[in-house]
Amino acid sequence: MFEKLPFSIREQIERLQSRGLLIAPEDEAAHYLSHISYYRLGEYWYSMQSDKVNHIFKENSRFKDVIALYQFDGELKILLFDIIEKIEISLRTKLIYHLSHEYNPWWFQNFDLFTDSKALVKTLASLEGELERTKETTIKNHFKNHKDDLRFPPAWKSLEQTSFGSLSKLYGNLKNTVKSKDTIAKEYGVVNHTFLPSWLQSIAQIRNYCAHHSRIWNKNLPGNPKLLPNPPFNWVEDVPKQNEKLYVHLCIMKYLLDRIQLGNNFSNRLNALFVKYPNVDPNALGMKSNWYDENLWK
Template identity: 70%
Template sequence: MYNKEAFTIQQQIDRLKDRGLSISDSDDVSHYLSHISYYRLAGYWWPMQQDKINHIFKSGSKFNDVVALYNFDRELRLLLFDVIEKIEISLRTKLIYHLSHEFDPWWFQNFTIFQSAPDLVKTLSAIEGEIERSKDVFIKEHKKKHKDDGRFPPAWKSLEQTSFGALSKLYGNLKNTVAAKDIIAQEFGTVNHTYLPSWLQTIAQIRNYCAHHSRLWNRNLPGSPKLLSNPPHAWVKDIPRSNEFQFLYVHLCCMKYLLNVIQPENHFAEQLSNLLAKYPNVDPKALGLKENWQDESLWKK
């Protein structure tokens, strides 16, 4: 039975000192612990512990290094959230345009073009909830004007309310015979429907981590994007192996590839490089970054 009691901030500080974490008066540790919970910061000092059973820190471990890792991770999430926003808006635009022309504006309610009916039911339920919560004028006006129409608002209205996760599920669930599925993949430079769904699923998961302020640094990530053997646009020569997919780097490469199509004149590589330079105590290997990653043609664009 779990029987630990809550610690005061001073007790938290004393415990960290007893376990060997170096804390100086200038660290203002009580201020940080009053605004950032002990267990949120624990994800950043975990690798600093030499004994993870008794939680004893390695010699030279410092609280200000923990804070630096925390701040680096926060800025990394903000950077990736900005990149993913561009991918999300582009995907939404392409789904609305191509599928509304291939079928009709209510294609996303057409069970005959999807592989899994149960999965579509779940996605439509999520979309319905997002529409019901929407405060957008165009949704309110549509409901008022077409209150006798039992369908959702058309794709160009409904999908503007839809999360990246739901969009990626709609795309991945389309039957492979749907022409737009390949057209969208081709426009993103991912050749066909074989590859893009897995990219979108992992990027959507990372977006959720960013949105919920969850740690990205030194995290084992789920998902295994299928990598193209000969992509039509600039890619990396030093291709991550499957046992490296738990690290962020392969997912950063997928994001950068898509971003180069969506916004050719982007500054993602420069921003990432500057962020790493700002926090020199961050080990790039904890993100899975390859040595000389900036020299890859993908990242030079």
């Protein structure tokens, strides 16, 4: 039976100090703990502990470094959310354009185009809920003006309302015989449909972490994106061996973004974060210290 009782902020600080965490008056620990929960911050000081059973901190572990890690993680999520937005809008545009031309504006309701019917039912149910909740005038007017049409609004209306997760599932669920599936992959420099679905699924998962303010620093991510053996565009020579770390996902985002936004400043913005927070070890994200010298990131 779980019997732990809550601690006051003063008790939280005293407990951290008794375990070896250095907390100076200027660290404003009480202020931070009143706005960021002890449990949430614990995800950032966990790696600073030498004894993770008794929660004893390594020598010279400092509260201000915990806050720096937390702030770095927050700014990294803001950066990635911005990058993923561009990928999401691009994917949405390509799905709508290519599939609507290859088939018709209601291709996403055509079960003959998809491998997993049950998965499509779930995706369409999610889309239906989004359309029912939306306040967008274009959707409301469509239902008002086309009461006798029981189909969803056409792709260029419906899919503007759906999530990146649903878009990635639609793409991944398309049969490999659908020409647009390869066309979209080629336009992203991903050669064919074999690789892109796992890329999109991993990015969608990271987007969810960012949207729900979950930690992504030093996190083992689910999924196992398939990496191109011979990418047609700039990639990394030092290919990440740890697919569960964030770096491989950052590389995938940069590779896609280079096709979407020429001359983007993702590299500079990411590097600026490490300059701003020098106590953050890039290796915690699966990165080497010289990552910035790779052709992909130059």
